[in-house]
Every structure is written in structure tokens, then in C-alpha cells.
Amino acid sequence: MNWSDRLHSAIPGGAHTYSRGDDQYPVNAPPILARGKGAYVWDADGKKFLDYGMGLRAITLGYAHDAVNAAAIAEIEKGNNLTRASLTELEAAEKILSLFPWASMVKFAKNGSIVTTAAVKLARAYTGRTHVAVPAEQPFFTYDDWFIGTTAMDKGIPAENKALSLKFNYNDIGSLEKLFAEHPGKIACVMLEPATSVSPCSASCASMLTPNSCATCANRSTNFLHQVKALCKQHGAVFVLDEMITGFRWDLHGAMKVYDIEPDLATFGKGMANGFALAALVGKKEIMDLGGIRTPGAERVFLISTTHGSEMSAFGAFNKCIDIYREQAVTDHLWNYGRRLIEGLNDVSKAAGTGDHFLAHGFGCSPYYTTKDKDGQVSLAFRTLWSQELIKGGVLMPWVALSLAHSDAELEHTLNAARNALAVYAKALNDGVEKHLVGPAIKPVFRKHN
Ligand SMILES: Cc1ncc(COP(=O)(O)O)c(C=O)c1O
The missing domain is CATH 3.90.1150.10 (Aspartate Aminotransferase, domain 1)
Known part of the structure; x- marks a missing residue:
């Protein structure tokens, strides 16, 4: 064979x-x-x-990468996955939060699909609503049912499940307004990638070849992402940016820095730890802390909780990557x-x-x-x-x-x-x-x- x-x-x-x-x-x-x-x-x-x-x-x-591998191996030598939270996990958590000052909490995972689905669960728990809206043009958010049910490969996914996921068009705010009008009080969150091969500027973008062209653009603070955020605020939906591809590529602080936008929740994965398995859901405390255990009497949300989610080699690799990003531009x-x-x-x-x-x-x-x-x-x-x-x-x-x-x-x-x-x-x-x-x-x- x-x-x-x-x-x-x-x-x-x-x-x-x-x-x-x-x-x-x-x-x-x-x-x-x-x-x-x-x-x-x-x-x-x-x-x-x-x-x-x-x-x-x-x-x-x-x-x-030699230095990243050495940092991961050093964590493997410490046991790689301990019985309680590790010093390395705390360092990674504080490090990623230092990159995103608008966010106050982070939950790590091993794959991007886990964190985007966790964002949906949190948004549903926070709003008490059922529906999710994503752009039709963006190809992938998770392998979980709520998204795969919207693709041609929907076999094995109950129709009632996929009916909760709605599509709007990227750079067409009218299409999202329409969804909010058609599903009043139903949409828990809007999730989107900040940019793909097209930019979120309403005006056609003259140059996407240098980061500075966005940082100095007049549309920077009025672009599509800002329009989506305003609509989410108006309708009480959670605004989620999926930075799986843009994160650690557009800027160390995400495409959100380039477009001057702060979401309620953001997801990262690819690019965080130079190939070591790590993803992150970062967000505002009032939403993230629904997964916490310190508010007496609060109804609990089972947020991400997995055996391998605390693997120290991936945290060590991530911590080293951030240093290298800073040192080597x-x-x-x-x-x-x-x-x-x-x-x-x-x-x-x-x-x-x-x-x-x-x-x-x-x-x-x-x-x-x-x-x-x-x-x-x-x-x-x-x-x-x-x-x-x-x-x-x-x-x-x-x-x-x-x-x-x-x-x-x-x-x-x-x-x-x-x-x-x-x-x-x-x-x-x-x-x-x-x-x-x-x-x-x-x-x-x-x-x-x-
Ligand atoms: C934009 C986006 N979100 C989420 C995911 C899911 O990430 P993972 O493959 O790590 O589960 C991907 C993966 O390709 C992606 O491109």
C-alpha cells in the first residue's frame, strides 16, 4: 500500500x-x-x-523554533500537566491579558473550535437568547454543530440545532439590521472575523499592503466592525471577534488594534504558540465570570473544562512566543x-x-x-x-x-x-x-x- x-x-x-x-x-x-x-x-x-x-x-x-521548543521542553520536564492550576498557566493568562487591556479574563483550550463554541455558550447564558449570527462569506468558525450545520456538510446535525444559526453579509450592515429585525430579542451574539481577504472599511481600500495604511485611515473608527458593534449594543447582543487567523499576524494585539475596536469576547488559536496546541477565549469580566465559582448563589455555566487544557508545554511555548514577538517585531x-x-x-x-x-x-x-x-x-x-x-x-x-x-x-x-x-x-x-x-x-x- x-x-x-x-x-x-x-x-x-x-x-x-x-x-x-x-x-x-x-x-x-x-x-x-x-x-x-x-x-x-x-x-x-x-x-x-x-x-x-x-x-x-x-x-x-x-x-x-529552537527557543520556543526549549521553553516547551522545560515545561515538559516539570511534569507537563499537573493536578491543579500551574504557575505557567497563570503566567500565560496574565501575559495574554496584558495584550488586551479591554479584557479581564481568559480561558485557554487546545483548539479554536472549542473557544468559538464556548463564546456562543457564554453569549447564550449571558443574554438568555438562542440565536447566533455569522457572516456568510467567512468559511469556518468551529467543527461544532452550531456552525457546521450551516454548511453543505450538515449530515448528523438536527435541523432544530442549525436553525439557530443565522447568516448576514460581511461589509453589508443592512443585512445584519435585517436579521435583528426578523428575530427580535433572539440573537445572543454576532461573531465574525475582523478581516479576511477584504477589509472592513466601507470605502474601498486603496492599500492593504502596510499596517500603517489602516492605522492612519479615516475609516478606522467608523468601519463595518464599529457598525456591527453599535448594532449589537443597540439590540443587547454580545459582540465576538474571532481572531483565529488575524490574531498574532495583523498585530501582536490583534486585528482589533489595527481597526481600533474592542469586542465583548474574542477568540484566538492559530499563531499563539508556534504550533503548540493552544487557543484562548478572552473577554469582559461580566460575561466570562459566568463560568466562575466565586459569586455565591449564581447559577453556574459549565465553561471549557478539559483534561489536557492545562498542558504546560503549550503555555511555555506561548509565553516564549510573546517575548519573541516583542523582541523581533x-x-x-x-x-x-x-x-x-x-x-x-x-x-x-x-x-x-x-x-x-x-x-x-x-x-x-x-x-x-x-x-x-x-x-x-x-x-x-x-x-x-x-x-x-x-x-x-x-x-x-x-x-x-x-x-x-x-x-x-x-x-x-x-x-x-x-x-x-x-x-x-x-x-x-x-x-x-x-x-x-x-x-x-x-x-x-x-x-x-x-
Ligand atoms: C476563523 C477560524 N475560526 C475558528 C477556527 C477553528 O480552529 P481550530 O481548527 O483550531 O479548531 C478556524 C480554523 O481554521 C478558523 O479559521
Whole structure:
């Protein structure tokens, strides 16, 4: 049996996470990885790839960062998970709260899904309401029923459960006003990512390539996020920012700092501890303390409470990461590298004659790319071709997650690989993408049938 067959016979989906699955990659992608260091990963045959997947965006400093690993190992030597709260957990709690002065309490967990679901539970407990609203354009908040029930993969989820989750449109405040009007007194919270590949500014944004363009923007304090917050306040709903992707990338203090906004609750995960399993729900005391045990007579909320949630290696890694972010201006590096990557890829694309079909865009700290066919339609077949050809050049780019370990040599390597890939892309625009694909096109994660 080959690697893929062995994986699929042992693990449903062939990998822990659907976005790690075979159907998300061209057939020439490494089917299994052995290790990572810095910006690189190695497959089972020892073949090296420059990586932009970065552990599903969890790695921000580079794989196997020596100082972070040493901090985690020091905690392992102390026992890793003790019978009561540890000194390391307290240090991590006080450290994360020092980043977000508007918040006074934090509850840690091992995955982002746990903290977003905990935010929903707290919001329901706080408001006594049932419904949740999220933007239709944002692809993922948790693997739990309240969200997955709203996707095409709703099998196994009772209809009454998914009926409680409502969708509005990002950057369209009217669509959220409509939800509040249609469900009076029902919406417990509004949860959204502050930004994705688009910014929350009502005016079209001239430049998302540098953090300062947002920090000095006239719309900074009146943008969509502020409109959502005002609406939540007006209707008594809890305002939740999910910073799973934006946190520790837009800024050490979150995208909320860039957009000058303070939520009631916020969730973090990826990027907190350079790949060690850690997520956090931070928030205002009046909501978070519903999960506490010190208010005599108060009805109790069973907030996150798990065996492995106190793992000290992850806290040690997080504490060290924060020091490194402060010492080495990590997010500035991400913004600078990403801006050069976006500009470089677009220059290469123009030179290859694919400028209208392959486009790099998004924020400097979080670039995206879009692949279009010859009619200008977004195309998964062309996305597959791009990935396939980059892999031939030793670059794995399922999406673009940057790290401190991506530097000048990596940028040059990427642009060289892109030059070759886009030469093939240009040919495929002329003579058909099927002629150049060596296997099936990648498929959307959220599809009803295999
Ligand atoms: C915006 C967002 N929220 C929540 C999650 C869930 O995090 P996790 O995969 O750690 O459960 C993800 C994961 O991709 C995410 O992108």
C-alpha cells in the first residue's frame, strides 16, 4: 500500500483535518510529511519543500523554533500537566491579558473550535437568547454543530440545532439590521472575523499592503466592525471577534488594534504558540465570570473544562512566543514579506501574460491568490495547476501563511518557481487546463458528497 492508501485505511479522510486531505492538493503533492524546520518541510523520502501552509497557519516563527521548543521542553520536564492550576498557566493568562487591556479574563483550550463554541455558550447564558449570527462569506468558525450545520456538510446535525444559526453579509450592515429585525430579542451574539481577504472599511481600500495604511485611515473608527458593534449594543447582543487567523499576524494585539475596536469576547488559536496546541477565549469580566465559582448563589455555566487544557508545554511555548514577538517585531516582518510577495507575484504574472488570470492580493500580513480561467471565472482546475507547477519547483502553497523564517532567499525561490508555474498557466489558458493537469482538480472542503 502507498502512503495515501495506508492513511485512508487508518484515518477517515486520510488526515486529522479535512484541509490536510488528498482532495485539497494536486496529485504530485507530498502525501505525507516527516518533519519541518524554519520555512521548510520534508516528505517521507527526504524531499524538501518551501512551505506556505505553515501547519494550517499555526506556525508564525518557523517550524521547530529552537527557543520556543526549549521553553516547551522545560515545561515538559516539570511534569507537563499537573493536578491543579500551574504557575505557567497563570503566567500565560496574565501575559495574554496584558495584550488586551479591554479584557479581564481568559480561558485557554487546545483548539479554536472549542473557544468559538464556548463564546456562543457564554453569549447564550449571558443574554438568555438562542440565536447566533455569522457572516456568510467567512468559511469556518468551529467543527461544532452550531456552525457546521450551516454548511453543505450538515449530515448528523438536527435541523432544530442549525436553525439557530443565522447568516448576514460581511461589509453589508443592512443585512445584519435585517436579521435583528426578523428575530427580535433572539440573537445572543454576532461573531465574525475582523478581516479576511477584504477589509472592513466601507470605502474601498486603496492599500492593504502596510499596517500603517489602516492605522492612519479615516475609516478606522467608523468601519463595518464599529457598525456591527453599535448594532449589537443597540439590540443587547454580545459582540465576538474571532481572531483565529488575524490574531498574532495583523498585530501582536490583534486585528482589533489595527481597526481600533474592542469586542465583548474574542477568540484566538492559530499563531499563539508556534504550533503548540493552544487557543484562548478572552473577554469582559461580566460575561466570562459566568463560568466562575466565586459569586455565591449564581447559577453556574459549565465553561471549557478539559483534561489536557492545562498542558504546560503549550503555555511555555506561548509565553516564549510573546517575548519573541516583542523582541523581533514579528508582525512587521510578516507585513513586509507579504507585501513583497504580493507585488512580486503580480509582476511575474503580468510578465507571463497571466496578469488578468492569476492575481495575488489581500493584506501584506496575509496574502491570498485567485486563479481564473480564460473566461475570467474563478477556477479550481487552474488553482490545482498553479499548485502542481509550484510543487515541481519545490514550493508548497495551498494558501499563503507567512512566518519569521520566510526571508529573502525564500522570496527569491518562490518567485522563480512562480515564473515557471505561470509559464505553464499561460499555455493552459490557450490550450486547455486538462492537458496540463496530471491528476484531478482539488475540490471544495464543504461539499455534500465525495
Ligand atoms: C476563523 C477560524 N475560526 C475558528 C477556527 C477553528 O480552529 P481550530 O481548527 O483550531 O479548531 C478556524 C480554523 O481554521 C478558523 O479559521
